Amino acid sequence: MSTSTTSTASTAGNPQTEARELKKGSLAALKGLAPFLKPYRNRFIVAGIALVVAAGSTLAIPYAFKQMIDLGFGTHAGISSARNVNMVFLALFAVATILALATAARFYSVSWLGERVTADIRSAVYAHVVQQSPEFFETTQTGEVLSRITTDTTLIQSVVGTSISMALRNVLLFLGGLGMLFVTSVKLSSIIIGLLVLTVLPIVMFGRRVRKLSRDSQDRIADASAMAGEILNAMPTVQAFTHENMESKRFGASIEGAFVTAMRRIQARAFLTALAIVLVFGTIVFVLWLGAHAVLEGTMTGGDLGQFILYASIVAGAIGALSEVMGEAQRAAGATERLLELLSVKSEIQNPQHALALPPRAANGAALSLQDVIFSYPSRPDTAALSQLSLDIKPGETVAVVGPSGAGKTTLFQLLLRFYDPQLGTIRLDGVDIKQLDLHTLRDAIGIVPQDTVIFSADAMENIRYGRADATDQEVIAAARMAAAHEFIERLPNGYRSFLGERGVRLSGGQRQRIAIARALLKNPPLLLLDEATSALDAESERLVQGALEVAMEGRTTLIIAHRLATVQRADRIIVMEDGKIVETGTHQSLVALGGIYANLAALQFHNVQVTH
Known part of the structure; x- marks a missing residue:
């Protein structure tokens, strides 16, 4: 350009x-x-x-x-x-x-x-x-x-x-x-x-x-x-x-x-x-x-x-x-x-002049509320990525967000991190409008495992420590164990001091994803965002990571984006999105019984699911 x-x-x-x-x-x-x-x-x-x-x-x-x-x-x-x-x-x-x-x-x-x-x-x-x-x-x-x-x-x-x-x-x-x-x-x-x-x-x-x-x-x-x-x-x-x-x-x-x-x-x-x-x-x-x-x-x-x-x-x-x-x-x-x-060049996303503080952290995670959120990307101003989106999530609740590609799932995560601001509507974390929070305060309260894992040109220890710069080696290793990454890291030529290559080229996709999960767990935030966190894992690795994530989700609020519905069946609530709107809400069983979009997605992935029309 x-x-x-x-x-x-x-x-x-x-x-x-x-x-x-x-x-x-x-x-x-x-x-x-x-x-x-x-x-x-x-x-x-x-x-x-x-x-x-x-x-x-x-x-x-x-x-x-x-x-x-x-x-x-x-x-x-x-x-x-x-x-x-x-x-x-x-x-x-x-x-x-x-x-x-x-x-x-x-x-x-x-x-x-x-x-x-x-x-x-x-x-x-x-x-x-x-x-x-x-x-x-x-x-x-x-x-x-x-x-x-x-x-x-x-x-x-x-x-x-x-x-x-x-x-x-x-x-x-x-x-x-x-x-x-x-x-x-x-x-x-x-x-x-x-x-x-x-x-x-x-x-x-x-x-x-x-x-x-x-x-x-x-x-x-x-x-x-x-x-x-x-x-x-x-x-x-x-x-x-x-x-x-x-x-x-x-x-x-x-x-x-x-x-x-x-x-x-x-x-x-x-x-x-x-x-x-x-x-x-x-x-x-x-x-x-x-x-x-x-x-x-x-x-x-x-x-x-x-x-x-x-x-x-x-x-x-x-x-x-x-x-x-x-x-x-x-x-x-x-x-x-x-x-x-x-x-x-000035970023549209700026810290408020008089930033507010988050209330003391609750033992079971953060509360999240979205009210009538409308958002279009600057490069596509005529297309609404989110339209009149309202959602309330209780502290400690695990909510899965599913829907077809382009439904607005990843956009929702980007707004929560304030990578963008909605044109209309408000987003509150623990009752505080996130626009009134210092950007570092907001993002320190959120951990994310993205779909496209980023691995830096450093060793395994420093890649995981990216989640919290002041973490000790013991804390890094503990996070790696939770993410089922400790075993494969130990098998590397120099263990945790092994250089992982530019963009993690020396690791498999599943190994890179587990490094990213360990990084988020080390951060230990009250709100955890999982964007297709297990999409790159084989069946055995997925089983190990799912167990680790279930432990990690205890005591914090979790939002999960997943196309593989096996990942979200045990969520407290499942939100189904389409064209930037919430069209269905419920548990796995209730949504299958409803016979709507989620039931059709489930039918494609679970051949033994009986879809009710």
Whole structure:
């Protein structure tokens, strides 16, 4: 997904955002880095002092050469010429030493700043992204986010750690050199300034095209990165459908598009550099020709002309360097805009300003109440996922939620966790509207075993401990025993310290599910949500886990989503959903006798069930 698409999806209708979008690529975007630079002002001061000393040392060199020429070789040179030359060269060595020390100090300071600020930006962007609601990830690919955190921050690092310093250094050299040119010859300096003003205008105009191409180049790289991330996360599916070659060609075409865009940017920058050099140095050569005639006419000394040449070279070099730095700064401006876009996205799910506390935890779990809940997903606003849903669950009650796919079962769980807020209606946990609860307070009270188990790239011990970060090893092992996971973990090469592979590739589906169950049990919440918790288990594993879940459900409220009705028969109550509504409620026996949707589902799964019509 392109950046423009992402931005539109997440910020449409916001006038301030739309105004900001019109300024994309502007160097003013670099102002957004100010909050990250501010904590390190002392480092900037040190770098600034070193920068001034280094620039001053550089500007002193042409004056030393003037003295050497006029005192050592000019018309006034005499018996003291050798001594004068010796003193000048000693002074030059002293200046070079100061220049070396100041340059080293500047390099270290700005490099430290580049690394430090980049690390801070990456941390800030990542911390902001993980706070976003699922709505954000409906419209943004993870590859796009990763591209911004890595590629874009690397560009910013080059600017903060190198380009800013180079820009300031060359600004000082330009201003200092320009001042010394006027000290040397007002006439020649006035001519050279007038001509340089005329040369700068086409450079600035063409620079705008470079800025736009820089932004386009970053977008194409992000597109390729997003595509690669999506395909690499779905390799089993890609290989099962034998689409390896097709996906390689798609990625190759995307990379080729990024290459073509990058080459347009590089060609534009190359032309801009050539244009700047030809115009600037052509101006300087013309003025130096005038200076040479002034020496021949006796209105300037040879030392003055030599000094003027060196200062003119410094000024020209500074302008050339600034043009290159400007190109880097424009690329970084585009990168900064992309990162600021990401940081400006605000989740619709926010903590209340004055959060309420849950009442003391009851011994038998939490009470749950839904009243007239209406909800549609942001990506499907015209389709109601839940419609006028009302439900009351008592503390300690086990309620199963069944129904065909798309009935709204998983949506119900997402609303309970406040991944989304309903458009209408209220949800209360222990009598408190969940919108009035701190998000961490709410989610700490809920444990979930999702249908798609997530296993992190860590060992078994840490994967289970994800349920409660401060749990001891003994508590982790106890949770694993309850989830019937202890035996297979012990058989792993390193037991609980065995690395489970990226996304748990070293485990079977049933083993991954039992890790997830152990994680939820370790959390020990008053409300437990089981979303197809046993769907991936074989018959023997299901028997073991069902026993563990029955123990785990004691003393807490439990909601179970299951397509396999054998899982829910012993629930206190079964809720049957269809098209986002509750259409049937009762026990297994009463619902079978009712002869409705549940009875038909049961008839499909239990051939010996007699369905009453």
